[in-house]
Amino acid sequence: MTPPDAATRTLPLRxxxxxxxxxxxxxxxxxxxxxxxxxxxxxxxxxxxxxxxxSDPASVTLRVFTPHGEKGSSDSAAIAALSALQETGLLLDVVEVTQGDPQTGAEVQPAQLCGGEWLLRQGLVTVQAVHADLSPLGLTSGTAWVAATNRTNLVAEVADLPALDAFTPDDAAISAVNRATGTTGLILFTPGGPARAEVSFRAFGPLKGFSEDAASSNMLACLTGVLDHLNHLPEGATLIRAAQRRPGQPARLSAQYARTTGGTDVWVGGPATPDTP
Structure with missing residues (x-):
């Protein structure tokens, strides 16, 4: 494929x-x-x-901005950029992605192309079962799981997909449960989902500065570690499809995993498609 010329490179791609x-x-x-x-x-x-x-065939350096300031890093942005660069035909199937301001600290992640989708390595997920009081959330208290890579999340299962979709988040209540369990985010999940997804989930993080995320790679990585801990990953497989269920903003993600003695090594990614404004 022919690389973009100078004029094309100045155009924004959605x-x-x-x-x-x-x-x-x-x-x-x-x-x-x-x-x-x-x-x-x-x-x-x-x-x-x-x-x-x-960018070169084996590495990409990115900076990510919102309309109000520099974000630092974003898996969604990286997946979109890799997909755009892939169209130039100049990337290998395994690359190193650097994101952030080099003056204040940049984040480096390996990325790989798998089945036409880019995946970013989230790291080794560790899991510990805990008893959690979920009554402030209107949920049944009981066993939940603390899962972490570099960020610690509380993971809890709900009865089924209707229960997951019906959950109404309360930022104050979620924050209180996170503080009580020494975590910073909340993941609710149920097995199965639309279009043959192995798991459906929602991700909340008022202590991280957002109420509910629409597509959270790190939280899916933590959830994948929990599913591995529970022996709920498909036998003989190394990849699952997940449906993230933020109301009105559904997302489809993929998680590739490898079981190790120290935890679960997880890569997360998914599709990025051209969008017509």
Whole structure:
């Protein structure tokens, strides 16, 4: 495939990361050239804009902005940028992705192309069962799980998909449960889901600065670790499909996993498709 010329590289490209059969997911604007990042992000009209600072076949350097400031890193933005760069035909199937301001600290993740989708390594997930008082959330108290990579989340199972979809989050109640369990996020899940998903989930993080996320790679990684801990991952498989169920903004993610003695090594990604404004 012919690399984009200089004029094409200045045009913003609209993508929808983690869309579920063309709907939902996260809108991202991709810029293949750097410069004037904050101004262009403000004008882009999407919650996230990602700027390719540099790229070669084995590595990509990105900076991610919202309309109001630099975000640091975003898996959704990285997946969109990798998908756009893949169209140039210049990327290998395994690359190193660097995100963030090099002056204040950048995050480096390996990425791999798997079944036409880019996956980013989330790291080793460790899991511990705990007794959690979930009554402030209107849920039955009992066994839950603390799962962590570099961030610690509380994971709890609900009865079925209708119960998951009917859950109404209360930021104050979720924050109180997180503080009581020494966690910063909450993941609710149930087995199965639409379009043959192995698991459906919702992700909440008022202590992290958001009420409910539409597509959360790190939280799916933690959930995958819990499913491994419970021996609920498909026998003989290394990848699951997950449906994230934020109301009105469904997302489809994939998690690739490997069982180790120290936990579960997890990569998460999904589709990123061109989006018509």
């Amino acid at each position: 993508y929808r990361a983690f869309a579920d059969r063309g709907a939902g997911g996260k809108p991202v604007t991709v810029f293949l050239n750097p410069g004037d990042e904050q101004d262009r992000a403000r004008q882009a009209g999407t919650p996230l804009s990602v700027f390719v600072q540099a």
